[in-house]
Amino acid sequence: MAQTSAPTPTTAVDAPEPDAPPPPPTDAELVVARYPGAAVPAWRFADGIPTVRVAPEQICDAISWLRHRPDGGRRYDMLVDVSGSHWPERDDSHEVTYILHALEDSHRIRLKVAVGGEHPTIPSVTGVWALANWPEREIFDMYGVEFSGHPDLRRIITPNDWEGHPLRKDFPLGEEPVEFQRP
Amino acid sequence: MVMLEETRTETGRMILNMGPQHPSTHGVLRLMLELDGENVLECVPDIGYLHTGIEKMMEARNYHQALVLTDRVDYLAPITNNLSYIMACEKLFNVEGKVPERALDTRVVMSELTRIASHLIWLGTHGLDLGAMTVFMYCWRERERVLEIMEAISGVRMMTSFMRIGGLAADLPDEFYGLVAQFVDDMPKKIDEYETMLSRNPIFVDRTKGVGVINREAALEYGFTGPCLRASGVQFDVRTNLAYCGYETYEFDVPWSREGDVYARYMVRMREMRESVRIIDQGLKRLRASRGAPIRLDDPRISFPKREKIHSSMESLIHHFKLVSEGPVPTPGEAYAAVESPRGEQATYIMSDGSNKPHRVRFRAPSFYNLQVLPQTIAGGLVADVVASIGSIDIVLGEIDR
Numbered sequence: 001m002a003q004t005s006a007p008t009p010t011t012a013v014d015a016p017e018p019d020a021p022p023p024p025p026t027d028a029e030l031v032v033a034r035y036p037g038a039a040v041p042a043w044r045f046a047d048g049i050p051t052v053r054v055a056p057e058q059i060c061d062a063i064s065w066l067r068h069r070p071d072g073g074r075r076y077d078m079l080v081d082v083s084g085s086h087w088p089e090r091d092d093s094h095e096v097t098y099i100l101h102a103l104e105d106s107h108r109i110r111l112k113v114a115v116g117g118e119h120p121t122i123p124s125v126t127g128v129w130a131l132a133n134w135p136e137r138e139i140f141d142m143y144g145v146e147f148s149g150h151p152d153l154r155r156i157i158t159p160n161d162w163e164g165h166p167l168r169k170d171f172p173l174g175e176e177p178v179e180f181q182r183p
Numbered sequence: 184m185v186m187l188e189e190t191r192t193e194t195g196r197m198i199l200n201m202g203p204q205h206p207s208t209h210g211v212l213r214l215m216l217e218l219d220g221e222n223v224l225e226c227v228p229d230i231g232y233l234h235t236g237i238e239k240m241m242e243a244r245n246y247h248q249a250l251v252l253t254d255r256v257d258y259l260a261p262i263t264n265n266l267s268y269i270m271a272c273e274k275l276f277n278v279e280g281k282v283p284e285r286a287l288d289t290r291v292v293m294s295e296l297t298r299i300a301s302h303l304i305w306l307g308t309h310g311l312d313l314g315a316m317t318v319f320m321y322c323w324r325e326r327e328r329v330l331e332i333m334e335a336i337s338g339v340r341m342m343t344s345f346m347r348i349g350g351l352a353a354d355l356p357d358e359f360y361g362l363v364a365q366f367v368d369d370m371p372k373k374i375d376e377y378e379t380m381l382s383r384n385p386i387f388v389d390r391t392k393g394v395g396v397i398n399r400e401a402a403l404e405y406g407f408t409g410p411c412l413r414a415s416g417v418q419f420d421v422r423t424n425l426a427y428c429g430y431e432t433y434e435f436d437v438p439w440s441r442e443g444d445v446y447a448r449y450m451v452r453m454r455e456m457r458e459s460v461r462i463i464d465q466g467l468k469r470l471r472a473s474r475g476a477p478i479r480l481d482d483p484r485i486s487f488p489k490r491e492k493i494h495s496s497m498e499s500l501i502h503h504f505k506l507v508s509e510g511p512v513p514t515p516g517e518a519y520a521a522v523e524s525p526r527g528e529q530a531t532y533i534m535s536d537g538s539n540k541p542h543r544v545r546f547r548a549p550s551f552y553n554l555q556v557l558p559q560t561i562a563g564g565l566v567a568d569v570v571a572s573i574g575s576i577d578i579v580l581g582e583i584d585r
Contacts, residue, residue, distance in 0.1 A: 043515075043516060043517070044514060044515060044516025044517070045516065045517060045518075046274040046275050046277065046516050046517065046518040047271075047274050047517075047518045047519045047520065049519060077403050078403055078406070078408075078419070079406060080406075080408075080521075080528065080530075080547065081519075081530065081532070081545075081547045083532060083545040083547070085534055085542070085543040085545075086543070087536075087542075097532075099519065101419075103417065103419060106424040106425055108425075110519075129404065130404050130405055131404060131405050131406035131552060131555065133555065134551065134552070134555045135551075135552075138551075155231075156230065156231060157230065157231035157234045157584055157585075158231060158234065159231070166236060166239055167238060167239055167543075171239075173239060173240070173242075173243055
């Protein structure tokens with residue numbers, strides 16, 4: 001990371017030596033400082049990938065910034081995965097997770113966006129990364145999250161006339177009870 | 184369902200429906216092709232015919248039960264699916280790094296055996312698609328030996344479900360060492376044999392060189408991983424870049440190429456098989472040396488006690504009962520674990536809400552992303568090249584549709 005003399009947004013509280021320069025901010029800290037309202041979620045990430053939650057309207061800019069890094073920092077060359085999840089007990093019940101990978105030092109970062117409401121909508125990142133096309137269609141299909149600006153937002157796995165979104169928690173699993181008795 | 188606009192047929196162009204039941208689409212993939220004579224103008228893939236709802240089903244199983252479903256995601260490489268799921272669980276249960284060495288070595292050897300078996304299926308069907316019948320038979324012959332090794336290990340040829348959280352289901356049987364040693368001995372000669380049939384075969388070279396080219400930029404734009412990405416000039420391999428299960432201690436090369444065409448993907452996979460043999464050879468030496476070492480973490484919260492202990496110890500019986508009836512319970516959180524499957528970065532992403540069942544299990548299926556680039560590969564090509572392109576991407580519909 002080629003960080004120049006830009007002032008660090010967060011200062012290390014428990015620096016070992018007072019004279020030592022503070023460590024350069026991590027990419028997660030830079031994203032938090034760059035986007036108002038962005039924060040590291042209070043949640044356990046057992047895989048150690050740095051994670052930042054940003055607002056839906058910031059996601060395209062955040063991914064584009066991480067990909068191109070106009071500040072000369074570490075570039076993230078791969079968008080590894082886009083996935084959804086449903087947390088009905090949370091206010092913002094639908095969560096979309098983006099994992100990015102930097103080839104230069106195999107560093108990863110995870111961005112999260114959460115939305116709620118009747119018609120959850122998130123801006124599509126297909127304009128930034130063409131790869132997001134199918135995974136966003138899959139999330140639309142499985143969770144009913146709409147992606148504004150997506151060029152081809154159709155169901156991808158279930159048939160077009162399918163009702164409901166199978167991976168939502170309120171969608172029944174559809175097991176039929178087996179009757180072990182004579183009819 | 185995909186419907187191309189009806190009006191286009193009025194221009195004299197033909198809309199051809201390729202699949203879903205077409206042998207060279209490798210499963211139930213449907214392509215809508217718009218043709219002008221032999222030229223493909225547009226290609227619209229249609230997936231979902233093999234949707235089994237595995238991700239949904241896993242949310243209704245406990246962590247031990249859900250393992251069995253992971254085999255079915257990518258049914259040509261069940262071991263790597265097992266592995267990524269188990270690694271995600273180990274992260275979630277905070278036991279990553281405590282898994283016994285012998286279990287890790289076995290995982291590596293089994294992953295590489297699976298890689299060879301999967302590449303053999305790819306090579307056989309790819310050759311068959313391009314008119315090379317013999318190579319198909321030869322590949323099946325060697326794949327059978329891998330399946331025999333799997334059967335000796337676990338009793339099952341394909342859906343082994345052999346991994347466990349914290350280790351393995353059982354120790355390796357005695358015949359394993361002989362079978363694998365023989366396989367390691369024979370395989371390089373067999374790969375030479377395949378190469379004599381294809382690598383300089385003028386028909387095969389004509390059909391593959393310069394066909395279906397994906398350059399580096401497009402490969403990164405559309406999310407290629409695995410041999411396809413490496414054939415496009417990006418040296419990214421999860422085994423070396425994000426090493427797991429001790430891959431960093433093995434000596435092997437990551438083959439890559441700059442061309443990005445069907446032939447480059449063929450060559451990368453052929454060389455990858457040779458590297459896999461090298462890894463298996465090293466792993467086998469370690470496994471021979473570590474005979475009798477523990478193969479599973481001894482942690483009553485997550486791993487099953489030994490059979491003998493259940494009969495003699497009350498606590499073990501209780502642990503066993505709790506693990507079978509309730510299953511292990513992690514603290515809330517999430518974990519993403521990636522492995523290098525034969526097709527690319529295969530990852531399992533588990534989110535837990537602190538109950539005994541996963542809240543969400545996501546499979547990052549390499550084929551799903553790799554297939555997405557297909558329309559770009561074949562637009563402007565010939566119908567015959569479509570078959571070559573599909574074969575070279577090496578898709579498995581089981582993991583695309585999940």
